[in-house]
Amino acid sequence: MMKQLFVLLALVCSLGLGAQGTAAPDNWWELDRTENSFPGVSAAKAHNYLEGKQAKPVIVAVIDSGVDIEHEDLKDVIWTNPGEIPGNGIDDDRNGYVDDIHGWNFIGGADGRNVNYENLEVVRMYNKLHAKYNNRNRDGLDKKERAEYDRYVEYKEEIEAKEAELGPSAQQYAMIKDAVDQMLNEMGKSANEVTARDIADYKSDDQTALIVKNIVANATANGGTFAELYDQLEGATDYFDSQLKYNYNKEFDARDIVGDNPDNLDQRYYGNNDVEGPDAAHGTHVAGIIAGVRGNQLGVNGVGGDHVRIMSVRTVPNGDERDKDVANAIRYAVDNGAKVINMSFGKGISPYKKEVDAAMKYAEKHDVLMVHAAGNDGKLLTLSNNFPNDTYQGKKKSGKTWIEVGAASSEYGEGLAAGFSNYNKKYVDVFAPGAQIYSTIPDDQYAKFDGTSMAAPMVAGIAALVRSYFPDLKAKQVKEIIEESALPVNLEVIKPGSDDERVKFSELSATGGLANAYTAVKLAERTKGKNRRAGKRDPSLMLF
Incomplete structure (x- = not known):
């Protein structure tokens, strides 16, 4: 459902009825607070620092509405399955998915039709x-x-x-x-x-x-x-x-398009290879934030850089995603080499959470970092009002390779916390730019969207950047590095969801800070694959 909310949020900001921050350049989110006056993720600064250093490709799975893989600013960074021969109708790599050249579509049918709208x-x-x-x-x-x-x-x-x-x-x-x-x-x-x-x-x-x-x-x-x-x-x-x-139409049912039994959670091999689908605006926007080609004089410069390869796993309709599809999407991404998974979606009820939990454990076991958007309700995030989350059903234990992300605006002041963002000192890990974010949309176009859906790929991009230049680091270490290197914010801000209630920004997330690519790669460089204890902040990273 989160995918639909960004439309309304964007409209409100456009009408001037709830703007999130001061006028800012289109690329404010990649800028540096100290050098450029905007609280971006310092991606440009990080890439300048890393120039000349060796890096390895990193696959980032975008579990979303679909990605325009032919977009001018993305086509060069799209993952291609090396084990498949395009268009021959054969499962060449024997992974169970026929012609999955650039990913897979779990909400499509074998006849080529696709689910667009769905129930909640x-x-x-x-x-x-x-x-x-x-x-x-x-x-x-x-x-x-x-x-x-x-x-x-x-x-x-x-x-x-x-x-x-x-x-x-x-x-x-x-x-x-x-x-x-x-x-x-x-x-x-x-x-x-x-x-x-x-x-x-x-x-x-x-x-x-x-x-x-x-x-x-x-x-x-x-x-x-x-x-x-x-x-x-x-x-x-x-x-x-x-x-x-x-x-909300009780008579509407689109699942017959897929042709599976949605209550059979053991089914894994269904769908089709159309990774764009009928409405890929949300997923394409997310992909651009992570990996829009840098320095090509087009559109946007993705946080993760050109060593990222975007795998599109279409799972999120215009409505609520199904737990079965989410679990299968995570497993598909892991089995096909993704080292970072971005999940800019969420809903209020999860009838098969245990299935998603099992997939999360599978990803953790295989050293994959999962990045999830905290949601756009402007409320206190709990374990019962937003799914998926990192805490296993019926247990106190939570995943060790999961990062929950809230949204910040371009205003380094009382409006820093985006008014729509969910928050929680315990369950949200870090904030990142998520208001008026300019990125790619289908058909070689670009647009500004708002949402924690835009904040999560900022962090996924940082994770991909770290994993490409420091490939020996484990997913758990990368999570710790991103959290420890988050720049602390010593400000009182307007509490999301309120008109004028003030709260310390540090009370909105576990780190109390903003994710930052430059400080993350600096910390990763010092870590060099050594074990670190979580929660210990490096004093040299406390820049503002």
Whole structure:
């Protein structure tokens, strides 16, 4: 579900109703706080420092909505399976996946069709329980059944409340978009042609049109363009529409496209090799942050650098991903050589968490670092409100090669913590840039998105950079290095999710700091494969 939230977040920022930080250059997130005044991850500084040093390729799996593998700024860093012969319809490397040249798609069918929209997990759970408890009374049920019945009622109430909420919101955004379309029609221009002067000169007797004019004028005055705002408005309109038609629609079921039994958790070999799919904007944006080709005068310079190879594992639809697919995606990535896995997704219910836990343990056993986005609800992250997480179900033990990432803005001040970011002193490990992040989207385009979905690949990029230049370091050591080298922040900030409540930035995550590529590679260089004790910060890294 996290994938959809970035659309709404981006719209809010474009309208100037919840901007996360000061005006910043497109590449602010790779800059250095000391040298450039923006709290980026110091990627440019790190790469300058590493220039001339030897590095090895590192495969980073992007478990997401899909990646445009032909994008001008990504095509040179896409992983290619050396054991497969393209297009021959044979599983040449005998890994169970036919023609998996650049990754795999767990939400596609053998006939080439792909899942785009999906239910939320709450709807899937409701439907299962509805078949059992519809028209039944709680009285007379045993203890286990009463607990299930109570969940059934809870899910039903949640779905009905969301349906009641979404209807008006969908109407409102549709009305705004209609007014903007009318404005364009009267101007005789496309969204890409409209200028700030056109907006200022626009006249209308319609009250809605005048309100929209003011919104647009405000956005353009703050540095946005009409085209950007229109794109985000379209995205938000589609978001509410898809929530009603698909995400919360109890009658909608897209899984027949895949052709598997979604309740058979032992199935591993299903899907197809279309690693882009019908909506790869989110995954392509994530991939660009990690590995957009550096120095080619196009688009973005990825944090991880040109030694990264992006493996696309399509798993996340426009709706909630399924635990079965997530577990299989992690195993696929591990079995095919990924050393870092980026997971910019999450949901509020995980019916088969034990299956995901088992895959996490498998990744840890095989020395793979997993990086996960903390979520965009502006709330305290717990072990029961955001999945997947690193704590094994029913146990206190957690994974040792997992990093949970919150989102920061470009403003080094009270607005540093992005207002949408989840947080927790115990369960979020570090923060990284996640607001107004400029990166790749399909068809050789670029855009700014907001979300912890953008913060996680910053850290995945740092991890890939460290693992490529210091290949002897284990995943656990790289996790420790990233956390120990995080730059501490001695500021009071506006608490995410609140209007003006202040909190120390150090209380929002375990490290209390911002992930930094330069300090990470410096620490990795000193470590040189030696064992380190977690939690011990190097005083020389405390730069600000």
